[in-house]
Amino acid sequence: MAAISREEVAHLARLSRLAVTDQELDRLAGQLDVILQSVARVGEVAADDIPPTSHSVPLVNVLREDVVVPGLTRAEALSGAPDTAEDRFRVPQILADEE
Amino acid sequence: MSTNVLPTYDDVVSRYEPVIGLETHVELGTVTKMFCGCPTDFGAEPNTQVCPVCLGLPGSLPVANRAAIEATIRIGLALNCSIATWCRFARKNYFYPDMPKNYQISQYDEPLCVDGYLDVEVDGELVRIGIERVHLEEDTGKTLHVGGATGRIHGATESLVDYNRAGIPLVEIVTKPVPGLGARAPEIAKAYVAELRDVIRTLGVSDVRMEQGSMRCDVNTSLNLPGAEWGTRTETKNVNSLRSVERSVRTEMLRQAMVLDGGGTITQETRHFHEDTGDTTSGRSKETATDYRYFPEPDLVPLAPEPVWVEQLKAALPELPRQHRARLKTEWNLSDLDMQSILNAGAVELIERTVAAGASPEAARKWWLGELSRRANADGVELEAVGATPEQVAKLQVLVASGKLTDKLARQVLEGVLAGEGDPEQIMAARGLEVVSDTGALTAAIDEAIAANPEVAEKIRGGNQAAAGVLIGAVMKTTKGQADAKTVRELVLARLAS
Numbered sequence: 001m002a003a004i005s006r007e008e009v010a011h012l013a014r015l016s017r018l019a020v021t022d023q024e025l026d027r028l029a030g031q032l033d034v035i036l037q038s039v040a041r042v043g044e045v046a047a048d049d050i051p052p053t054s055h056s057v058p059l060v061n062v063l064r065e066d067v068v069v070p071g072l073t074r075a076e077a078l079s080g081a082p083d084t085a086e087d088r089f090r091v092p093q094i095l096a097d098e099e
Numbered sequence: 100m101s102t103n104v105l106p107t108y109d110d111v112v113s114r115y116e117p118v119i120g121l122e123t124h125v126e127l128g129t130v131t132k133m134f135c136g137c138p139t140d141f142g143a144e145p146n147t148q149v150c151p152v153c154l155g156l157p158g159s160l161p162v163a164n165r166a167a168i169e170a171t172i173r174i175g176l177a178l179n180c181s182i183a184t185w186c187r188f189a190r191k192n193y194f195y196p197d198m199p200k201n202y203q204i205s206q207y208d209e210p211l212c213v214d215g216y217l218d219v220e221v222d223g224e225l226v227r228i229g230i231e232r233v234h235l236e237e238d239t240g241k242t243l244h245v246g247g248a249t250g251r252i253h254g255a256t257e258s259l260v261d262y263n264r265a266g267i268p269l270v271e272i273v274t275k276p277v278p279g280l281g282a283r284a285p286e287i288a289k290a291y292v293a294e295l296r297d298v299i300r301t302l303g304v305s306d307v308r309m310e311q312g313s314m315r316c317d318v319n320t321s322l323n324l325p326g327a328e329w330g331t332r333t334e335t336k337n338v339n340s341l342r343s344v345e346r347s348v349r350t351e352m353l354r355q356a357m358v359l360d361g362g363g364t365i366t367q368e369t370r371h372f373h374e375d376t377g378d379t380t381s382g383r384s385k386e387t388a389t390d391y392r393y394f395p396e397p398d399l400v401p402l403a404p405e406p407v408w409v410e411q412l413k414a415a416l417p418e419l420p421r422q423h424r425a426r427l428k429t430e431w432n433l434s435d436l437d438m439q440s441i442l443n444a445g446a447v448e449l450i451e452r453t454v455a456a457g458a459s460p461e462a463a464r465k466w467w468l469g470e471l472s473r474r475a476n477a478d479g480v481e482l483e484a485v486g487a488t489p490e491q492v493a494k495l496q497v498l499v500a501s502g503k504l505t506d507k508l509a510r511q512v513l514e515g516v517l518a519g520e521g522d523p524e525q526i527m528a529a530r531g532l533e534v535v536s537d538t539g540a541l542t543a544a545i546d547e548a549i550a551a552n553p554e555v556a557e558k559i560r561g562g563n564q565a566a567a568g569v570l571i572g573a574v575m576k577t578t579k580g581q582a583d584a585k586t587v588r589e590l591v592l593a594r595l596a597s
């Protein structure tokens with residue numbers, strides 16, 4: 001039983017707005033399956049008395065004060081953008097036809 | 100879909116029961132963003148309040164804003180919620196350019212505040228709206244769609260993005276589903292949002308301005324037959340005024356009834372509300388919670404609000420709007436009905452400020468519910484936008500109380516205030532509207548009136564005081580209405596008594 005189906009990979013690709021070919025789907029589904037099965041083996045080791053861990057450091061409440069820290073200038077902010085217009089980041093059409 | 104005609108509202112509520120739910124987003128008024136030190140000023144030039152964290156640049160790390168956490172806990176406490184002793188932020192993954200990281204930091208199954216309620220007064224009756232959760236997340240950037248019709252996303256060829264708003268702390272307040280409201284559902288939905296707005300404004304944690312988008316509502320509506328299970332709900336987005344909250348519930352109830360009457364089924368979907376027509380239209384199909392692939396945010400450590408801190412915040416909560424209104428009602432010595440008419444007129448704060456500026460509660464109430472309400476209605480504006488400030492109204496009333504203006508003259512001065520001619524005293528001077536209190540001038544006018552009406556004067560001398568009206572009228576005419584009628588009457592009677 002595969003940990004992830006080819007359909008699930010296709011669905012994930014669509015959510016990530018990635019165009020994936022049929023060949024790539026075959027390949028990626030296989031690779032992701034290996035990764036997920038390996039991770040699942042770690043889960044088998046965890047006994048009931050081990051709580052799920054989301055953070056590796058035993059800290060809580062790391063907060064900052066509400067004080068302005070200078071950020072980037074607009075020129076700096078836009079310098080890494082593939083394209084800009086009207087002082088904004090310019091991105092391709094957002095909704096494809098099916099939506 | 101059916102080809103039925105839209106049923107009437109009365110018909111719908113006689114056959115179906117609505118269930119509503121509201122999700123309200125409130126942008127907090129913190130100085131800086133949720134996870135970085137960028138400023139949050141409204142209306143700044145595009146992409147001038149950004150940094151590596153809120154642009155999602157590689158290697159940057161978020162740190163939570165203490166003031167935003169505190170504000171959220173205070174909102175939770177004001178809404179009678181329990182505050183989590185331990186909770187985490189979560190990543191909500193979606194690929195859309197309004198968030199440059201391709202995820203939004205939010206809270207998922209561990210919100211900061213849970214299980215509260217807000218009591219809402221509707222026509223003097225208390226309705227308790229359950230609060231499911233209050234959680235904290237970050238706002239998204241603003242996208243400008245280019246190439247489509249009128250800035251709409253459909254048909255756009257490209258989008259331009261400003262990330263100034265991305266990362267501003269956003270509190271989401273979610274009600275429990277509210278059944279059993281019947282025909283009053285739209286009205287109660289509106290009253291809830293209004294009360295929530297007042298609570299949050301009282302806490303001072305947001306300017307809660309719906310027209311500027313710092314408070315936004317999504318409205319869930321479903322219909323079911325009496326005794327049946329709840330129906331499928333739709334979620335109406337873009338509901339950005341109190342009036343629209345009410346209209347959107349009503350519109351959706353009517354639309355769903357039409358579909359159900361025609362034998363159709365309701366699709367669980369997002370619908371968009373259009374301010375201009377009051378209609379809703381189907382939006383893009385909603386990604387499901389699974390599609391968002393929430394997981395605990397690894398870049399932020401958990402929150403564990405100290406119970407002592409929470410207790411301190413609770414003890415320091417200000418007087419909330421409902422208690423405040425109850426206190427004013429007592430202080431102003433009002434009946435339930437009087438208080439209700441003030442509330443309906445949206446005049447509580449205006450009257451309060453007018454009283455604070457020196458007017459008596461009775462006089463302040465008289466001006467705002469009388470002359471000014473009539474004017475606001477005639478102009479089709481909210482009372483607070485009528486064009487007179489509480490300070491000006493108070494000034495006017497002080498002038499009346501000190502005898503410098505009669506009620507009639509005061510109304511003329513108010514005309515001037517509403518016409519933007521300045522403060523009451525300036526207008527009095529400019530329009531020459533002061534009460535004629537110069538006894539010499541009044542005596543002359545009275546003598547003139549007596550001379551012109553000898554037979555009336557004779558009647559008064561004979562003891563018929565009611566006849567004085569004719570002479571008073573004549574004097575008021577000579578003084579162009581700028582004399583105090585009561586003073587004139589006294590002077591007339593005194594003159595003819597000798």
Ligand SMILES: [Zn+2]
Nearest residue numbers: 135137150153
């Ligand atoms: Zn930033």
